[in-house]
Amino acid sequence: MLKLFRYIKPYRGAVLLVLIFTFLQTLSELFLPTLMAGIVDDGVSQGNIPLIWRIGGIMVAVAAGGVICSIVASYMAAKSATGLGRILRQKVFSHVEKFSLQEFDRIGTASLITRTTNDITQVQQVTIMILRMLVLAPLMCIGGILMAVTRDPGLATVLLVVIPVLALAIFLIAYKGIPLFKVIQTKIDTLSRVTREGLTGMRVIRSFNRTTYEESRFQEANEDLTQTSIRVNQIMGAMMPVMMLVMNLATIAIVWFGGDRIQNGHIQVGDLMAFLQYAMMIMFSLIMLSVMFVMIPRAQASAVRINEVLQMKPDIVDPDQTGRAVHGKGHVVFDDVTFYYPGAEEPALTEISFEAGPGEVTAVIGGTGSGKSTLISLIPRFYDVTSGNVKIDGLDIREMSQEDLRSKIGFVPQQALLFTGSIADNIRYGKEDATDEEIRHAAVVAQADEFISGMEGGYEAPISQGGGNVSGGQKQRLSIARALVRRPEVYVFDDSFSALDFKTDAKLGAALKSETTASTVLIVAQRVSTVMDADRIIVLEEGKVAGIGSHAELMESCSVYQEIVSSQLSEEEIA
Template sequence: MFKIYRNLKQFTILIIVGVALMYLSVRANLELPTLMSNIVDKGIIAGDTGYIWKEGGIMLLVSAAGGICAVLASLMASRSALGLGRVLRAKIFTHVENFSLHEFDKFGASTLLTRTTNDVVQVQTSTVLFLTMIANALFTSVGAAFLAYAADPKLTRILYVALPVIAVVIVIAMRLVIPLFGVVQAEIDKITKVVRENLTGIRVIRAFNRIDHEKARFDQANADVTNTYISVNRIMAGLMPLMMLVMNGVTIAIIWFGSERINSGNLTLGPMLAFMQYALQILIAILMLTMLFIQLPRSVAASDRIMAVLETHPEITDAAETRQIDTERGYVAFQDVTFSYDGGEEPALSNISFDAKPGETTAIIGSTGSGKTTLVSLIPRFYEVDSGKVLVDGVDVRELSQEDLRRRIGFVPQKAVLFTGTVADNIRYGKGDATDMEVAHAADVAQAAEFITTMPDGYATMLSEGGLNLSGGQKQRLAMARALVRRPEIYIFDDSFSALDFKTDANLRAALKKETHDATVIIVAQRVGSIMNADRIIVLDEGKVAGIGTHKELMKTCEVYREIVYSQLSEEELA
């Protein structure tokens, strides 16, 4: 957990000032029993009313000063904790942005959301407690112990018995609670996952009447968290009464043995009352530490989960010395590439070799699960190859900076992803400084201008989260416009025409051919009819190249391709 607090060095001055103010507050509180002792012995017993008023006034001033210092110390602690939370969230977000898809697959979106939000809040809470309650408790317990010993050394023996008992109780409780808080955080991840899936998949859930099923899933996840919290609270519910029992026992023991010492003339009433106050301050400080220990296990679990993210080194990083491409052409080559997913028994791709040239269209086709999307994901280096090379203009993509490599690529994913903002903002996502004319041209080529102009505010129309106010075909066309506006050297369309009708598909391909005539175009497709005119067709079968050639060549030489064609087209369509 202490690795987390390395980030607090940015707030060193606030922390030092806060701790100093907390010390002054505790120092003021430690003065009060002594002042009370003097009032009892020299004022009340002696009948000196003036002395009582004088010392009482000093007590009020000391209390007020201590309260002001405590408030200021809490303010400093809160600012430090909030600053730490801001830094942690920024670090997690920035670090996760550098993850390869392997790391995203490893953690999952739901747990990354929980770690960035809920877990950071837990660390913030523990930081406030650490900078206020721990500082207060330590200063109080140490100072009160010395002053209690000074008031009456023999009565301190009572504390020698009470404190070890309290320590044993706390240690046992913490050993039971710490593992449970780790379970709590994992179960919160599960709730986040269920809620996220329900929000994103609400149409499917309603279409298949699975609302009751999803409610049951959520209720189960919710019940798991509740039951674990109940287990934790049962332990803590038993802890607090035990602490109060010890505290009350100490009070009774002090009165019992203190009265005997007063009766024997070895102690006066004032010091005994002062000793009682110091003993109570020590025990209250321990209670404060106990409250911190309630929060600490959860914070430890949260900090471990945060550090697990921050200490995960991205698989894909830029080389120490990156290379530059001298001429920008967009030539793509795969040389004996093999790739496997983590935990996969067999490689997803095996010994893949082909070229994709500028000015040509290279199509990739194959059955579901043959590795088409995986293959095109290797070009922008979303994944790292196991062996072989992926080259862009003769340079291994691992030797290029990720920014330089991806700047040359216009990528349209299988699932169109849009962001909250205007239509123009989403198209301009591909090129931040694109002019309105460039945005409009890209939309026109992508066959999106027609439906954009019918929107209430045209290109200024706001899109809802994920573009839910658009159809699937509209989202695909905006995703294509986003890629087109940057005018890259390499276009990758990963099954990006699936939601288009045949007329729009034909118009879009005709417009694309003119727009991308000097670029390398790689298309992943399911429909044979959409790639028959490609310059080169690569047929994948179970992660291996089953054939490469034109449509006519593959019809003669590739059995896998023929099976795909005959499953989709009739003899009349092939004629």
């Protein structure tokens, strides 16, 4: 957790004020019982009314001072801790944004969400407590012991028994409870993963009548978390009654022995009252310390999870020195590229070499799982090649900054993703400063203008979460428009026409042609009709190139391509 505390730096001043004001508050609290002893012994028992008024006045002033110090310290502690929470959330989020897809796979999205929210809240709450109790508890404990001993060293022997008993009780409870806190955090991860899948997969769940199954899965995760939380709370719940029992027994012992000592003339009534209060302070400070000892490991479990994310080095980083493109504008070259997914024994791509130049359309076709998506995901550096290299304009893409590289590319993913906002916002995502005219033009080319104009509000029509209020084909077209508005040097379409009917597919193909004359276009497709006119078709089979050439060339020379063509033609004929 200490590692996380370095992020509190901007709140140094506030932290210092917390320490100073807590120190003053503790002094005032330690002073009050002594003043009260003075009132009882010198004022009440002697009948000295003016003295009672004078000391009473001082007590009010000291107590008021203590209250003010406490308020200021609490405010400053809350301010610093919530500030720390804000900084941590920001740091974790922006660090995670730099992750490659590999790191996302490694930790899991649900866990990343819990770590950014719940875990940071744990650290934030404990920080408030630490700031407040760090000075208060030890000072009150040591100060209380000193003051009690000065009141009556003889009576202080009671404390020699009470303090170890209290410490032992705290230790036993913490020993049982602390390991369970770690378990709770992982169970929250599971619950948020199940919740996420249950909510995002609602359509599939309903269509397969799996609502009851999902409910029971959720109930199981929920119950599991609840049971562990109950167990922790049972253990922690035992803490207070045990402490109170020890404290009450200690009070009885102090009054018992104190009464004797008053009768023997060792101390006065006021001394006993003050002693009792100091004993209470000592025991309360021990309770505070015990709460801290319980809460810190809990936050520590969260801090470890946060640090794990912050210290994770993204696999894909920018080079120290970026190189300069040698020639061309969007000339893509794959040079003997082999790629293994992390941990995979077989390569997803083997020795792939081809070139795709500006003004050309290069299509990639192949059966499912043949490596088409993997191939094009290497271009924006979603993953780095295992061997060989990918070059754009003569420069290895690992020598470019990721921002430069991606600014050259208009990527349309296999699964179209829209954000909440208007239709125009979603298209503008491709180019922040796009004018309304540019947005409309992109939509026209993407064959989206017609349905957008038919929607209430047109380009300002809202898109609901995940694009739930538009069809799959409409989503694809909006996602294509988003890439088009960018006017990139390289277009990458990952099976982005699959949800379009043949007529729209053909119209879009023709419109795209005139739009992309100066760009390099890479298209992954399942349909032969989409790729037939491409300048170059790459046929993939099990991650290897089975053939490269035009439709006519491949029909002559590539048996895999011939199979794909004949299977589709017969399918269409059957249909």
